[in-house]
Amino acid sequence: MTLELLFQYLVAGITYGIIYAIVAIGFNIIYNTTGIINFAQGEFVMLGGMTAVTLNTFMPVPLAIVAAVLITMIIGALIEIIFIRWLDNPTVLRMIIITIGLSILIREVALHVWDEKVRALPYFSGTATSSISIKGVYISPQVLWVIGICTLIVIILNFFFSHTLLGRQMRACSSNRKAARLCGISVQNMVTLSFVLSAGIGALAGCIVSPITYIQYDSGTGLAIKGFTVAILGGLGNSMAAVAAGLILGVLESFSIWILPTAYKDAISISILLLILFVRPGGLFGSREALSLKEF
Amino acid sequence: MKRLRHLHIVYMALLIVGIQVVTSATDTAYFLTQLTMSAYYSLIIIGLSLVMGYAGQISIGHAGFFAIGGYLSAFLTTYNLLPYQETGIVAFLSNAGLLVFSQDIYGTDLLTVHPWCAFISAIILTTSIAYVIGRPVLKLKGHYLAMATLGFGIIIFRIVLGSSYFGEADGLSDVPGFPLIGGVEISGNMSARIVNYYIAWGLVIIGMVLLLNLVKSRVGRALRSIHGSEDAAKAMGVDAAKYKLHTFVLSAVFAAVAGVMLTHYNGGIGPSEASVMKSVRYVAIVAIGGMANLWGALIMGSVLNFLSLRGYFGSMDDAVFGSILIIIMLFAPQGILRKGILKDLRNKLTGNPEVKQS
Numbered sequence: 001m002t003l004e005l006l007f008q009y010l011v012a013g014i015t016y017g018i019i020y021a022i023v024a025i026g027f028n029i030i031y032n033t034t035g036i037i038n039f040a041q042g043e044f045v046m047l048g049g050m051t052a053v054t055l056n057t058f059m060p061v062p063l064a065i066v067a068a069v070l071i072t073m074i075i076g077a078l079i080e081i082i083f084i085r086w087l088d089n090p091t092v093l094r095m096i097i098i099t100i101g102l103s104i105l106i107r108e109v110a111l112h113v114w115d116e117k118v119r120a121l122p123y124f125s126g127t128a129t130s131s132i133s134i135k136g137v138y139i140s141p142q143v144l145w146v147i148g149i150c151t152l153i154v155i156i157l158n159f160f161f162s163h164t165l166l167g168r169q170m171r172a173c174s175s176n177r178k179a180a181r182l183c184g185i186s187v188q189n190m191v192t193l194s195f196v197l198s199a200g201i202g203a204l205a206g207c208i209v210s211p212i213t214y215i216q217y218d219s220g221t222g223l224a225i226k227g228f229t230v231a232i233l234g235g236l237g238n239s240m241a242a243v244a245a246g247l248i249l250g251v252l253e254s255f256s257i258w259i260l261p262t263a264y265k266d267a268i269s270i271s272i273l274l275l276i277l278f279v280r281p282g283g284l285f286g287s288r289e290a291l292s293l294k295e296f
Numbered sequence: 297m298k299r300l301r302h303l304h305i306v307y308m309a310l311l312i313v314g315i316q317v318v319t320s321a322t323d324t325a326y327f328l329t330q331l332t333m334s335a336y337y338s339l340i341i342i343g344l345s346l347v348m349g350y351a352g353q354i355s356i357g358h359a360g361f362f363a364i365g366g367y368l369s370a371f372l373t374t375y376n377l378l379p380y381q382e383t384g385i386v387a388f389l390s391n392a393g394l395l396v397f398s399q400d401i402y403g404t405d406l407l408t409v410h411p412w413c414a415f416i417s418a419i420i421l422t423t424s425i426a427y428v429i430g431r432p433v434l435k436l437k438g439h440y441l442a443m444a445t446l447g448f449g450i451i452i453f454r455i456v457l458g459s460s461y462f463g464e465a466d467g468l469s470d471v472p473g474f475p476l477i478g479g480v481e482i483s484g485n486m487s488a489r490i491v492n493y494y495i496a497w498g499l500v501i502i503g504m505v506l507l508l509n510l511v512k513s514r515v516g517r518a519l520r521s522i523h524g525s526e527d528a529a530k531a532m533g534v535d536a537a538k539y540k541l542h543t544f545v546l547s548a549v550f551a552a553v554a555g556v557m558l559t560h561y562n563g564g565i566g567p568s569e570a571s572v573m574k575s576v577r578y579v580a581i582v583a584i585g586g587m588a589n590l591w592g593a594l595i596m597g598s599v600l601n602f603l604s605l606r607g608y609f610g611s612m613d614d615a616v617f618g619s620i621l622i623i624i625m626l627f628a629p630q631g632i633l634r635k636g637i638l639k640d641l642r643n644k645l646t647g648n649p650e651v652k653q654s
Contacts, residue, residue, distance in 0.1 A: 037439040083626065091629075092438040093354055097583055098625045100356075100576055104618030221572065225450065228443055236439075263458030270447040270454075277444050278432035 007137040009254045015143045015212070017250020018150045022205040023227025024234065024242040025157065026198035032174035032237050033187075033194040036095040040079070040103035041202060042224025043110075048072045048203025049215035050110060053119040061121060065207045069200050076199025080192045103220070110217040118214040121207060142211050149208050153201060154243055161239075170194060174237070222266065229273040235283025245284060304591065305505060312497045316490060327606075328493045329484075334601035335496035336558040339503050341581050341597035342590055343550030348579070349588030350511055351543045352523035353434060354442050356575045357449035358551050363570035364425060365418045365552030366559035367456055370468040372414035373560075375461075378407040398472065411474045411560065418556050419549060426548035427541070434540045446572065453570040467566030474560035482560045492561060499557065500594070503550060507590055519543060523588070573614055580621040586631020 023045060030038045052061075052068035059067070083098060090098075123130075124145045131138040161167040172180040173190045181187050206215060213219070230249055234241030249269055256268045276283070319325050344358050377395065380386045386407075389395050394413045398406045409417075433444045456462045463469075473483030480491055510516055521529040522536045530536050559565045568574070581600055585592030600617075603609065609616045624632065 037443075083622065087626070093352075094625050094629050096354065096439065096442045097579065098622055101580075101618045101621035101625065104573070104576065104614055105622065108612070108615035108618060225447070232440075232443070261458065264454060267451045267454040267458075270451050273447050274433075274444055274451075277436060277440055277447075281436065281440055 004136040009257075010251060011137065011139055011143060013251035013254030014247060015146055015250070016253065017247040018147055018243070019205060019209050019213075019223070019246075020226045020230045020249055021243045021246025022150050022153060022201060023223050024230035024246060025154070025239045026202045026205075027227055027231045028237050028239045028242060029170075029194050029198040029201070031231075033170055033191050034084075036092070036099070037228070037236075038195075038198070039096065039099040039224065040106060040220075041198065041227060042220030042222070043103050043106040044072055044076060044199045044202030044220070045206040045223050046110060046215060046217065046220035047075060047106065047206070049121070049206030049210040049219075050114055050119065050217070051203070052207045053121055053210065053215070054114070056121055061124065064121075065204070068207055069203045072203035073196045073200040076195040077192055079199075080195035084195075085188060085192065103224070107218055107220065114217060116217060118216045120210045120214045123211045124208075140212070142208075146208050146212070149204070153204065154239075157201075157239065166193070225266075225273075226269060229269055229276075232273060232281070233276055233283055235285050238283065238285065241283060241285040248284075305501060305508075308504070309501060312494075312501075316493060320490070325489060328489050330602050330605040331598070332489075332493045332496045332561060333558060333605055334598045335493075335500050336554040336561070337578075337601040338500055338594055338597035339554040340551040341578055341585075341593050342500075342503055342507055343547035344578050345582045345585065345587070345590055345593035346507055346511070346519075347543055347547045348582050349586070349590075349593070350516060350519040350523065351540050352519075353540060353544065354579065355445045355544070355547070356442055356572070356579055357445035357447075357452075358547070358578050359570050359572070359574035360449040360452035361422055361426065361548040361551035362555035362558075362574070363452050363456055363565070363567075364422050365555030366565040366569060367462055367468065367555075368418040368421055369411070369414045369556040370471045370559050370565050371461060372409040372417060373411050373472055374408060374468055374470055376404075376406050376408065378405060381407060408472075411472065415474070415556050418552055422548050422552035423545055426545040430541050430544040430548075434537065434544060446575070449570070449572055449575045453567065453572065456570050457567045462567075465567060467564055467569075469564035471559055471563050471565070474557065482557055484561055484563050496557070496561070499553070504590065504594065511590065515539065515542075520588070576621075577617050580617045580624075583629075584620055584624050584631060589631055592631050 023041060026041050026044065027037060030036065030041070048068050051071050052064045055064035055067050079102060083102065084095075087094075123140075123142050126141045131140050132144070133139075159167075161171055169180070169185045170190050170193065172183065172185055173187050177187055180190075209215075226249070230242055230246045233249060234243075234245035249272065252272070253265055253269055256265060260268065315331065316328065319327050340358055340362055344355060347353050347355055377386050381390065386395070389409070390407070394410050395407055396410050398408065429448055433441065433448070436444055456467075457464060473481035473485065475481045476495070480495075481488070482492060482495055484492075511519070518529065518534045518539050521532065521534055522539060526536050555565075555569070581597050582593050584600070585594070585596040600620075604613055604616075
């Protein structure tokens, strides 16, 4: 094991980790305003990627990505308005089943709209074989794009939630819905907004990773499960911790290939999920005090 | 009440015989193949109904238990032990009469585990896994529980898909029939179709009687109290954790029995039986039947599985189950096969605020 190879694995791990983190942030945004887990989150990622690939046939890549993100945001809003907005205080079990049903439906529609072929956007700069060498470690320029854009998303979101009125209103809904409503915040609109936002982030993630991972009608499920693992690992609802958790999972997964065949890669990350759920359901970074007040 | 319960079972038995007579008379006996398969799937579904409806716990991993049963049984009854005949443990098993000699279609000699022995090992393994998994998993609630069971299902799926012992993407085939008493065996043999139909539905009746008695008993009342309010149940001295765990294990055993039997009936098993979509499908059917409604789950389980197996949904199979899931959960979260559904619908349409939501 040379040092270069070690770094190579590390970079691969970070790339995947940051993608998982973005999906996890999508989960967290909806969880924070509604208290539900959107099991169709992975489908937003798939829709974003697939739409961008189709649009790319008659428009340049940057434009196709922007359009795909907007379209997915609209779909996110429609889903919330049609299926969730009018439900009166639904139970968690009911919401889980509805979002699972939605994820199946979106996937099946995607299968009929597109087909089962894998697709990808072209590399944003350079080609699939071009690489940048940093002291003997070869990095594809797309990896830099992924890391760059994801870091940007995290920074912008952080700013949005802490410094803008809208972001603060959304946070108010998450900490206390009744109090937020009393202050004149439209909780329902905030919920719709959270769906729009998380659909948009998911779609963007789908676009930027598609050149590396490729995308097909059912790639959403796998990403959603990884994203959820990361969200739990960091503590549900905590977006900053999700980034750290994402990096941990990505790197662990990347190095796990040494020990076990790739076929079991998913089994490893899910075992980590189960272990965390059993031992520390509040996540790695949750405080003990806060945990004792919460139900899992 | 007691008489009524048995009456329903009698009606069911009559219906089962009736269907067989009608299909034989109208020369449509080929329907019986799918009806037999849907009987085994219904076995999983009534077990899951106990967990979801009565104990109020969701499990999106029941296809995993089905696969554990089916795969272990298929593996043990097809894996040729002849090369290891002289080694200690195989020789011991052979002497104990737990192994059988046979020949495959090419005339190769096979030495495999006896189906009954494989069945018992499958049940023991499923029970132990359900105990080990269930203990920590059932402490979780809501999303955490859903995700943990889903995760368990995916791990099983990945293992059967990735392991060469389980045939990877091809699954296992050439599984022999499962011998019962008097030369009758569970197999896909055309001549034994009617017998197998009765065996499968006989198993479902046994399962139904068992579960109906269970939910009417002290255990059933305890489960319903847990569903209503776990804290209140605990305060009344109900050991909630124990009841939830035992229900979970029982339903896992139901799934495993179905897995073993269906594998012998089909003569093989593939990784799609362990997939997440299968688990979701079982949840969907339980939801449609009305969570705490064993008869609803059984009826929906046999009808929908039969339609799906006959291919009436075509390439929209998964889409149909997804849509049903959403529609039922949006408009009739208590299921559709129950008294008062029409009244509820009328209330909803006329905007009567008395509608009870859950």
